[in-house]
Amino acid sequence: METNLLFNEPYSKLAHDNYPLLLGASKYCPKQLFCKGTLPTNDKIGIAMVGTRRPSASAEELCRRLVDSLRPTKAVVISGLAQGIDSFCHRAALDAGIPTIAVLAQGLEAKIEGERALLAQRIIDAGGALLSEYEGDTPAYKGNFIARNRIISGLSQSTLVVQSRKKGGALLTAQFCLDEGKLLLACTGNFDCELYSGTNALLDSGHAKAVFIPESLRAVAGIPRLEGAKIEQLTTYGVQLSSGAQKVFERFNGFRKTFSELQQEFDFKAPELLAILTELEISGLVSSKDNFQFYFNGA
Numbered sequence: 012m013e014t015n016l017l018f019n020e021p022y023s024k025l026a027h028d029n030y031p032l033l034l035g036a037s038k039y040c041p042k043q044l045f046c047k048g049t050l051p052t053n054d055k056i057g058i059a060m061v062g063t064r065r066p067s068a069s070a071e072e073l074c075r076r077l078v079d080s081l082r083p084t085k086a087v088v089i090s091g092l093a094q095g096i097d098s099f100c101h102r103a104a105l106d107a108g109i110p111t112i113a114v115l116a117q118g119l120e121a122k123i124e125g126e127r128a129l130l131a132q133r134i135i136d137a138g139g140a141l142l143s144e145y146e147g148d149t150p151a152y153k154g155n156f157i158a159r160n161r162i163i164s165g166l167s168q169s170t171l172v173v174q175s176r177k178k179g180g181a182l183l184t185a186q187f188c189l190d191e192g193k194l195l196l197a198c199t200g201n202f203d204c205e206l207y208s209g210t211n212a213l214l215d216s217g218h219a220k221a222v223f224i225p226e227s228l229r230a231v232a233g234i235p236r237l238e239g240a241k242i243e244q245l246t247t248y249g250v251q252l253s254s255g256a257q258k259v260f261e262r263f264n265g266f267r268k269t270f271s272e273l274q275q276e277f278d279f280k281a282p283e284l285l286a287i288l289t290e291l292e293i294s295g296l297v298s299s300k301d302n303f304q305f306y307f308n309g310a
Contacts, residue, residue: 021047022045022046022047022119022120022141023045023046024043024044024045024046025044025045025046025050027040029050030044031050031051031053031057031112031140031142031166032051032053032055032056032057032087032089032166032167032168033057033165033166033167033168034162034165034166037164037165037166037191038165038190038191039161039162039164039165039187039191040165041144041158041162042144043144043146044142044143044144044162045118045119045142045143045144045145045146046119046140046141046142047119047135047140047141048134048135048138048139048140048141049138049139049140050140051087051110051112051140054085055085055086055087055110056084056085056086056087056168056234057086057087057089057112057166057167057168058081058086058087058088058089058167058168058169058170058171058232058234059089059090059163059164059166059167059169059170059171059184059188060074060077060078060088060089060090060096060097060100060170060171060173061090061091061096061097061100061160061163061170061171061172061173061175061180061181061184061185062095062096062097062172062173062174062175062181063095063096063174063175063176063179063181063206063209064093064094064095064096064097065095066095066096066099066173066174066206067174067204067206070095070096070099070173070174070206071099071103073173073174073198073225074096074099074100074102074103074173075099075103075106076225076226077100077103077171077173077198077222077225077228078100078103078104078107078109079103079107079225079226080225080226080227080228080229081104081107081109081228081229081234082107082108082109083236083237084229084234084235084236084237085234085237086109086110086229086234087109087110087111087112088100088101088103088104088109088110088111088112089111089112089114089163089166089167090111090112090113090114090163091113091114091115091116091156091159091160091163091180092113092114092115092123092127092130092131092141093127093180094126094127096173096174096181097113098126098127098130100173101113101130101134102130102133104139105133105134105137105139110137110138110139111134111137111139112134112139112140112141112142112166113130113131113134113139113140113141113142114141114142114143114159114162114163114166115141115142115143115145115151115159116143116145116151116152116155116156116158116159117143117145117148117149117150117151117155118143118145118146118147118148118149118150119141119143119145119147120147120148121145121147121148121149121150121151122148142162142166143159144158144159144162156180157180157183160180160183160184160187161184161187163184163187164184164187164188164191164193165187165191167188167193168193168194168232168234169188169193169194169195169196169232169233170184170185170187170188170193170194170195170196171196171197171198171222171228171232172184172185172195172196172197172198172209172210172213172219173198173210174198174200174206174207174209174210175206175207175208175209175210176205176206176208176209177208177209177212178209179209181209182209182213185197185213185218185219189218194220194232194233195213195218195219195220196219196220196221196222196228196231196232197210197211197213197214197219197220197221197222198210198221198222198225199211199214199221199222199223227267230266230267233266235264235265235266236265236308252290252291253287253290255279255283255287256287256290256291258277259273259277259284259287259288259291260291260296260297260307260308262276263307264307264308265307265308266307267304267305267306267307268304268305268307269303269304269305270284270288270303270305273288273305288305291307296308
């Protein structure tokens with residue numbers, strides 16, 4: 012099998028002003044950065060998805076469900092092209108039509124082995140990118156992986172640790188995320204399962220926010236849906252909202268909130284807020300299955 016498909020792909024050194032997503036403003040911004048492929052536009056939202064190289068048997072399906080929750084949004088899935096969770100997330104993004112960036116711990120002219128080479132080629136072909144701070148054919152030295160992880164976090168608005176043992180590279184990425192005051196997320200798992208010992212520790216310490224259901228990742232990460240209606244479009248649909256309903260809808264369009272969370276955001280008394288939610292439900296802009304979680308416009 013050909014394992015060096017990308018050897019002849021052109022790559023370029025990026026000017027600092029052209030560093031993608033949030034990397035240029037990150038305290039972990041590298042002095043140099045090289046790229047193969049197509050960089051995302053500045054309006055995209057990077058989410059790092061990382062985890063163990065030796066995941067559970069159900070991990071690939073878990074990654075697919077997590078990534079599918081990001082459709083359709085402006086999300087870009089960022090990971091490290093390692094086997095296991097990284098590769099599962101890149102592959103799920105490609106299958107879902109979501110842009111993805113792989114940050115490598117080696118130069119962009121260095122050989123990539125086996126299935127990872129095929130996956131890297133898919134990323135390029137789909138309009139994604141490979142990034143590295145290492146020149147030419149620099150090999151993947153052990154220390155490079157820690158440095159690579161800071162770039163994964165630096166690119167991203169938030170970081171999700173999918174599965175991790177108590178020690179591992181994913182937890183280093185999580186620490187870089189916390190050091191910059193960014194949102195850290197972790198999937199919950201069986202407390203007796205070693206593969207979730209790292210994520211459960213992040214949750215138990217209060218450092219990470221829990222993702223209990225894969226389909227809720229988008230809402231927990233605070234990434235709005237693309238198809239959320241805009242307030243100026245509502246009259247086109249024949250919807251006339253009160254000023255209070257407009258205010259609530261504009262604030263939470265594309266999100267999911269509890270009643271108590273809504274009360275914390277506004278000065279409305281409970282009966283007034285209930286009336287507003289009823290108005291939005293009648294208009295088809297809010298739904299609630301249990302009167303506890305309110306889903307704004309397809310959240």
